[in-house]
Amino acid sequence: MNRPAFRNWQTVQEEVLRRIHAREWKPGDLIPNEADLAEEFGCARATVNRALRTVAESGLLDRRRKAGTRVALQPVAKATIDISLIRQEIEARGQKYGYQLISRRLQEPPAQVSGALQVPMTTRMLHLSALHLANDAPYAVEDRWINTATVPTAVNEGFETISGNEWLLANAPYTHGEIAFSAAAATKEEARLLGCPLHAAVFVIDRLTWDHAVSVTKVRLTFAPGHQLRTAL
Amino acid sequence: MNRPAFRNWQTVQEEVLRRIHAREWKPGDLIPNEADLAEEFGCARATVNRALRTVAESGLLDRRRKAGTRVALQPVAKATIDISLIRQEIEARGQKYGYQLISRRLQEPPAQVSGALQVPMTTRMLHLSALHLANDAPYAVEDRWINTATVPTAVNEGFETISGNEWLLANAPYTHGEIAFSAAAATKEEARLLGCPLHAAVFVIDRLTWDHAVSVTKVRLTFAPGHQLRTAL
DNA sequence: AGAATTATTATGTACATACATAAAATCATT
DNA sequence: AATGATTTTATGTATGTACATAATAATTCT
Structure with a gap:
């Protein structure tokens, strides 16, 4: 029973993305709170926070205090364009x-x-x-x-x-x-x-x-x- | 002599942006390291890190391990476009x-x-x-x-x-x-x-x-x- | 019942500490 | 002098704790 240690925020992020993508967490779903995920992943809450915050910035998660974190119903694709010289x-x-x-x-x-x-x-x-x-x-x-x-x-x-x-x-x-x-x-x-x-x-x-x-x-x-x-x- | 406490990362970020805009830190300049800034601002290094990381993401700072943080010579403007329905x-x-x-x-x-x-x-x-x-x-x-x-x-x-x-x-x-x-x-x-x-x-x-x-x-x-x-x- | 107040809760963030990592600088070796 | 090994250093990140904040839920009061 070797738990797949998600020990850094990138790994946690990947796992979160995988779950969203695999529809384990469906659009609109409330996902477990940070503390629970931290326990499940075997890492600190701050690590989960960093991962979820990053995913939320990309538009795939909606987060609200007290209300919790849910999978975005209509993920807004964000295209970042580098305006260089x-x-x-x-x-x-x-x-x-x-x-x-x-x-x-x-x-x-x-x-x-x-x-x-x-x-x-x-x-x-x-x-x-x-x-x-x-x-x-x-x-x-x-x-x-x-x-x-x-x-x-x-x-x-x-x-x-x-x-x-x-x-x-x-x-x-x-x-x-x-x-x-x-x-x-x-x-x-x-x-x-x-x-x-x-x-x-x-x-x-x-x-x-x-x-x-x-x-x-x-x-x-x-x-x-x-x-x-x-x-x- | 009341030091203007920069106690949260947003405030630190604003101060960093101000210094860049005011050319106190000129393009190409190496800015003080996180530890020094933390001391100057009277906050933890993690707070400075969060602020600098955010500014770097916007393209105004270039950060490299050991080499330090410097003001971008040619800041690449990043336009984020929301592709909605x-x-x-x-x-x-x-x-x-x-x-x-x-x-x-x-x-x-x-x-x-x-x-x-x-x-x-x-x-x-x-x-x-x-x-x-x-x-x-x-x-x-x-x-x-x-x-x-x-x-x-x-x-x-x-x-x-x-x-x-x-x-x-x-x-x-x-x-x-x-x-x-x-x-x-x-x-x-x-x-x-x-x-x-x-x-x-x-x-x-x-x-x-x-x-x-x-x-x-x-x-x-x-x-x-x-x-x-x-x-x- | 309806309004105002209070408690609860999940996220948000600050901090001190510790260690990881990459890259530059230094030193040792040939 | 060129090469390789080692040290140093600034950023990167993980952790536990503490408290802030916003929004909901529960409660009390009228």
Whole structure:
């Protein structure tokens, strides 16, 4: 009668996942409490806690004080997407990264931009347009507005050799932000830069970042047709 | 001289984040070790560990045994996307959900599908096509292949009133999967169902799920033009 | 009976201690 | 100097105890 010692939290987690998966614990079921599981597994309650907490974070368990832990009825799949630098993204695939500044202007933003960044319409902001290349082929167009009130030093940077993407990461921290993925028809300018037909379906990422209460930057990345963003589930 | 007691891990985490944002600890810097921080903060090392571990998970810190903890040079933003049921997604926005089965056939999959699911080309699979509606307007087209070898009970389900999405979640568990986001031009069939122009730019989600070594299902969700997938950063 | 109060209970977390582990640094050996 | 063995060290984690907290259940009061 050798009890299969579940002595570390990873092992406990695996066993918990196995039971959920094997429907020994069915969706909606209340599972035994931490103390009981600890006794069953022959480990400390803290170990069970760590395992259950981790599984709960992945969405497979719902935990509530006093109410106990139950198997999620409708597990919400959580896809975590790593938003890395475009340069890293390209280099990670063993391709040669290229960068090309298209335009750099201090100008008054359109209402949509000033509204999103919550700055007066009359305030001039730094507007960048650039092209990222993979093995010399167009990869993505970057269209960026930088709030110069928040990041004044940006006006001293030419952005001829470094992308806004990279410069901001190193020079302008942000506390939070918002990201949106969508599909769009390539504009005339995008089609020209990406070398694709006008109105081709392109993948778009819009990002808006904040440093506490002030906006930092708003960027729109338009990828060449065929681009996929993929991740494990 | 009242030391600002950082007595719980959330408070410690906030202080760590503050120092990173305020550049007191700059990107690349080695920060003090857990024991020292614990002493400084007046708490146990385990508390500091929990805080630092959490920050590291968010990508702002790099930790390595013996080497210590340093501020990430290029913090990788991690966007977590909750992939919920389409019905829930729509209802969460206060809209009326509608579902319509377009077709349900047992048929031999095209090479691309049988390859992705790793089943012999001659094996017939369940092929579903359905439309999801929000306030009676087309929302997304679901095109799904179900591996009937893995989920034999699926052939007994008509899918007239319940979507493959929902039925599988309740009846066919999966251990892992893959998800991809992209943009595509609407096909003739998609355009007809979504009521949009042919070749309109549409947002697409492709998902493939597995139960250990066997494939469960492959689904392609094509959203009506204008659809955005957004999340906090 | 209904409302307010109190007890109970499962999770959540803090702490001190101990040991495990990985990786860097040092020392010994050739 | 290059190689290999050893020590050191910072993180990683397990444990027992203690108490906090939230939510439910039970009880008391009106």
